Each structure stands twice: as C-alpha cells, then as structure tokens.
Amino acid sequence: MKAVKIISILVILGILGFWTFIMTCTIKIPMGKGGVRINEYGIFGEKGIDDETFGPGWHRDFGPIDSWLIYDTTVQTLEMTKNPNFGDRAGVDDLKIQAKGGLTVSCDITLKYRIVPGAAHKMLKELGAGDKYKTTVRTQTENTCISILGQMTPEEFYKPKRRSEVTLQAKEELIENLGKHHIEVIDLLIRDVTFSDQLEDKILREKIATQEVLLNKFENLAELERGKVAEIEAQTRKKVAIIKQELNTEKITLQANTTAEIAKIEANAQLYATKKEAEADLIAAQAKAKGDLLIKTAEAEGEKLRNDAMKGVGGSTIVALEAARNINLSNITVSTIDVDFLNLNEMAERFGVLLKELEEKK
Numbered sequence: 001m002k003a004v005k006i007i008s009i010l011v012i013l014g015i016l017g018f019w020t021f022i023m024t025c026t027i028k029i030p031m032g033k034g035g036v037r038i039n040e041y042g043i044f045g046e047k048g049i050d051d052e053t054f055g056p057g058w059h060r061d062f063g064p065i066d067s068w069l070i071y072d073t074t075v076q077t078l079e080m081t082k083n084p085n086f087g088d089r090a091g092v093d094d095l096k097i098q099a100k101g102g103l104t105v106s107c108d109i110t111l112k113y114r115i116v117p118g119a120a121h122k123m124l125k126e127l128g129a130g131d132k133y134k135t136t137v138r139t140q141t142e143n144t145c146i147s148i149l150g151q152m153t154p155e156e157f158y159k160p161k162r163r164s165e166v167t168l169q170a171k172e173e174l175i176e177n178l179g180k181h182h183i184e185v186i187d188l189l190i191r192d193v194t195f196s197d198q199l200e201d202k203i204l205r206e207k208i209a210t211q212e213v214l215l216n217k218f219e220n221l222a223e224l225e226r227g228k229v230a231e232i233e234a235q236t237r238k239k240v241a242i243i244k245q246e247l248n249t250e251k252i253t254l255q256a257n258t259t260a261e262i263a264k265i266e267a268n269a270q271l272y273a274t275k276k277e278a279e280a281d282l283i284a285a286q287a288k289a290k291g292d293l294l295i296k297t298a299e300a301e302g303e304k305l306r307n308d309a310m311k312g313v314g315g316s317t318i319v320a321l322e323a324a325r326n327i328n329l330s331n332i333t334v335s336t337i338d339v340d341f342l343n344l345n346e347m348a349e350r351f352g353v354l355l356k357e358l359e360e361k362k
Contacts, residue, residue, distance in 0.1 A: 027061035027068055034073040034120045037066055053120040069129055071120045075186055078111040078137055097146055100153045106194040111141050112186035119182035126181055136181055144173050157193050
C-alpha cells in the first residue's frame with residue numbers, strides 16, 4: 001500500500017516537474033506568428049540570431065541564455081488617410097503629392113504586405129528589432145508614391161485608367177524595393193484623391209470649357225442632322241408623290257383596259273345578238289314566205305276549184321245565192337208583198353235559176 005502511494009506521489013511530482021520545465025524552458029508561438037531566437041551567450045551554438053524563423057508550436061527557451069522576438073506573419077495593412085478615426089497614426093495622415101504644375105494633391109494610400117514566410121530572421125538582421133520594418137515599409141511607400149504619382153498632372157488624377165496605370169507602376173517598384181528587405185507586397189491601393197480649391201477651380205473651368213466645345217460640336221452635328229432629316233423628308237415626300245402618281249396612272253390604265261374589255265365584250269354580245277336576231281328574222285321570213293306561199297297556193301287551188309265549180313250545173317245557183325246575199329236592201333225599195341226575200345227558191349227563180357230543172361238533171 002505504501003509502495004502505491006509512493007509511486008503515485010513520484011508520478012505526480014514527475015508530471016509537475018515536467019510541466020514546470022515546459023513552462024520555464026520553452027516558448028509557445030501561436031498561429032499567425034513567427035519567432036526568431038537569439039543565442040545570447042553562444043552556449044547552444046553560435047552567438048547571435050539563429051538562421052531560422054520558427055513557426056507555430058513549442059520551442060526551446062532557456063531563460064537568460066535564449067531571447068525571442070515574435071513577428072506577425074499574416075497580411076498586414078499600412079493605411080495613410082486624412083480621416084482621423086482610421087489609419088495607422090492618429091489624426092490626419094494622408095499622403096501629400098505635388099503634381100505637375102506645382103499643385104498639391106491629397107491621396108489616401110492603403111498598402112497590403114507581409115513578411116516573407118520563413119524570412120523573419122533575415123529581415124531582423126537587416127532592419128533591426130521591433131517595429132523598425134514597419135517604419136521601413138511606410139518610408140518606402142511614401143517615397144515611391146510621391147515619386148511615381150508626382151509624374152501625373154492634376155487632370156490625370158481624374159482619369160481612372162491613367163491612375164490605375166501609375167498605381168501599378170508604383171506597386172511594382174515597391175515590390176522590388178521592399179523585397180530586398182524580405183517584405184512581400186500584396187497590393188497597393190489609392191482609395192481617395194482630394195484636390196486643393198485652386199486646383200478644383202482650374203479643373204472646373206477646364207471642364208466647363210471642354211463641355212462648351214463639346215456642346216458646340218454636338219449642336220453643329222444636331223444642325224447637320226436636322227438638315228439631313230429635312231432632306232430625307234423632302235426625298236420621302238417626293239417618292240410618295242411619285243408612287244401616288246404611278247398608282248394613279250396604273251389605276252387609269254387598268255380602268256381604260258377594263259372599259260375597253262367591257263366594250264369589247266358588249267360589242268361581241270351585240271354582234272352575237274344581232275347575228276342571232278338576223279338568223280331568227282331570216283328563219284321567220286322564210287317561214288312566213290312558206291306560209292304565204294302555202295296560203296296563196298291554197299287560195300289559188302280554191303279559186304281553181306271555185307272556177308271549176310262555177311263552170312258546172314251548180315255554178316248558176318251559187319251565183320244566184322251570192323247575188324241574193326249581196327243585195328243591199330237599204331238602197332232598194334221593194335214591196336215585201338210582191339217579193340218574199342226569205343224564200344230563196346223564189347228569189348232564185350227571179351234571178352233566172354230553176355231549181356226543179358237542176359234537180360231533174362241530176
């Protein structure tokens with residue numbers, strides 16, 4: 001039982017001792033940081049800065065023998081702005097650039113950079129300890145921007161394309177200059193540009209003059225276009241009149257052709273009707289002539305038969321009867337006592353016809 005207790009106490013003391021050793025003889029470098037160890041006395045190697053940048057984790061730290069410098073290895077920001085509530089320094093911290101012509105332009109500058117991974121120990125040897133590298137970054141950024149952006153005229157700051165070209169040139173120069181100190185440039189931004197009142201007035205006057213020139217140019221173009229429009233309208237009216245005239249002419253031609261065709265059809269119909277009427281009249285005349293011929297023939301035949309009859313025994317009787325029928329009593333005064341006109345035999349006897357003799361002869 002005592003042995004178990006002793007073993008337990010020894011284990012606990014060992015753990016406490018190991019923990020104490022870890023806490024006092026090591027250093028923990030967190031994520032996003034890089035450490036540079038300095039061998040103060042050269043006991044565990046050459047004296048001075050170790051040729052290594054240590055990443056996150058536990059590393060040796062033997063009190064007075066070793067000293068450490070911890071650097072931010074993430075992307076850092078240098079911001080120079082006129083807004084006193086932002087930026088690396090309190091108060092107005094914008095960059096003043098003297099453009100061509102002597103006028104001053106105020107710019108807000110933002111630089112994104114980081115220490116080259118694994119090169120913090122080299123940067124320490126060249127620039128020194130602490131935040132001296134940040135001072136180098138600011139100084140180099142100011143000098144480069146003033147030099148490169150100062151080549152622009154005040155008017156060019158208004159042109160985004162030109163400003164982007166010059167910003168890219170400044171960025172490339174910063175990449176080269178800060179790269180020598182093991183600092184990597186991520187990007188350079190010119191976020192805001194402010195001009196002096198004098199420059200604003202000058203640019204405003206130039207813009208107004210330019211706009212007036214453009215206005216006059218566009219007014220001339222508009223006048224020219226109005227002339228073109230008027231010419232097009234006149235040509236259009238002319239074409240419309242020609243088309244109307246052509247349509248009217250075509251209409252008249254069609255009407256004339258139609259009238260002629262109708263007249264031709266009517267003439268053909270009249271000719272056909274006349275021809276048919278003539279044929280009908282001919283047929284009627286021929287029929288009438290045949291009828292008249294037949295009538296004449298019948299009458300001649302009847303007259304012949306009559307004459308033949310008159311030559312016979314009954315001819316005198318017929319003559320007497322006809323004479324009796326043709327007597328106009330209104331012109332003769334005769335006594336009905338002596339003459340009975342209703343007695344045909346007597347009348348025939350009076351006209352010299354003897355009916356009895358005729359009957360006997362038969």
